[in-house]
Amino acid sequence: MVLRFGRKGKLTPCFIGPYEVLERAGPVAYRLALPPELERIHNVFHVFILRSYHSDHSHVIPLEHIEANLDMTYTKKPDRILVSKVKELRNNRIPLVKVLWRNHGVEEET
Numbered sequence: 001m002v003l004r005f006g007r008k009g010k011l012t013p014c015f016i017g018p019y020e021v022l023e024r025a026g027p028v029a030y031r032l033a034l035p036p037e038l039e040r041i042h043n044v045f046h047v048f049i050l051r052s053y054h055s056d057h058s059h060v061i062p063l064e065h066i067e068a069n070l071d072m073t074y075t076k077k078p079d080r081i082l083v084s085k086v087k088e089l090r091n092n093r094i095p096l097v098k099v100l101w102r103n104h105g106v107e108e109e110t
Contacts, residue, residue: 018053077102082109
């Protein structure tokens with residue numbers, strides 16, 4: 001599965017970071033201090049895109065583990081399957097699995 005920054009996919013985590021807020025760029029926009037690896041992304045974001053962050057070191061994903069491509073995409077790889085079950089409908093059986101993704105915490109399992 002390939003994720004693109006700025007696009008919302010069905011199973012993608014919504015946020016990367018945390019990043020420091022440098023200044024208020026407008027009434028509803030903030031300028032962030034992004035690392036050099038993300039220099040191709042514009043550093044001003046609307047408040048609806050940002051979330052307040054309460055410091056917790058288990059939430060931080062080191063940027064070197066993300067391995068972003070030149071077109072600012074990265075491949076998300078599964079680490080292990082946590083739960084597996086089969087949902088039965090009228091005529092169908094649908095296998096369901098809960099996946100823990102590599103370099104992500106348990107709260108981001110899908």
